[in-house]
Amino acid sequence: MSDLLERLRGRGWRMTAQRRVVAEVLDGDHVHLTADEVHARAVAKLPEISRATVYNTLGEMVSLGEVIEVATDKRAKRYDPNAHRPHQHLVCARCGAIRDVHPSGNPLTDLPDSERFGFTISDVEVTYRGVCPSCAAA
């Protein structure tokens, strides 16, 4: 049973078959699916689920802080259930594989006060790009 689903249940969510399958699809490590990929996998488990419901459910999970949106791809947003451990992403420029990574130190401290222009900074998003071992071999 999905850990994510447990957390959502604890927030007074009405539990529907649709929300259950979306949560199931998002379960696991290094999961960074687009909304359409989530929909495709959800349909395999619950054929009548609609695109609108997938978008709604993902949006609600994001609002609740249980899922994060990542923009590693310049096309569709990706949805990441690893919302409770801060991390960054490593993306293969060839095949699109995405891995969670944990840089040493806080990336925020790399930005000196003189480069903050009076902003109150609350968040930093880092995307490393390169070529993964299997693409390099081929």
Add this chain to the structure above:
Amino acid sequence: MSDLLERLRGRGWRMTAQRRVVAEVLDGDHVHLTADEVHARAVAKLPEISRATVYNTLGEMVSLGEVIEVATDKRAKRYDPNAHRPHQHLVCARCGAIRDVHPSGNPLTDLPDSERFGFTISDVEVTYRGVCPSCAAA
């Protein structure tokens, strides 16, 4: 006259009114416009310029390395003429203002070998998010 335009001229580009206008629109500091914003400003100078030409011209400038695409926004790509000085971005979460910033040190060195999973990393994109001084005052 645009510095960007001078560099493009030196590459044997056929100089057309459309390309001139797109280059003029992108001239300046802290410029990070979407393709449609570029089109709107270009139309003000050259009413018959088409959307397709703006997309084509931006794509060519990116291929030549004279403009970079940035994904600070999770919707449209933004086009940045500051392609020759490596930098990162600071974005206001309220009004969307974008500033160029220069973090101390190389963000690549923050990622230890043990977190590289055999990838050959060539690039890193960092987006700092927060609230700008004018939005904080309001």
Add this chain to the structure above:
DNA sequence: ATCCTACAATGGACATTGTCTAAGTCAAGG
């Protein structure tokens, strides 16, 4: 167990962003 009703799901229209193509136009070399 059944009923109620507020909340959720659905399908489809619509919006935004981006790509592609066929046909017309023009910058620049000869």
Add this chain to the structure above:
DNA sequence: CCTTGACTTAGACAATGTCCATTGTAGGAT
């Protein structure tokens, strides 16, 4: 000037995302 291949154009198409009116249902109340 001509010519020609590169450039531009309008609009169709594709991908991603949002919105809304209608229908369905989870879960508390009776």
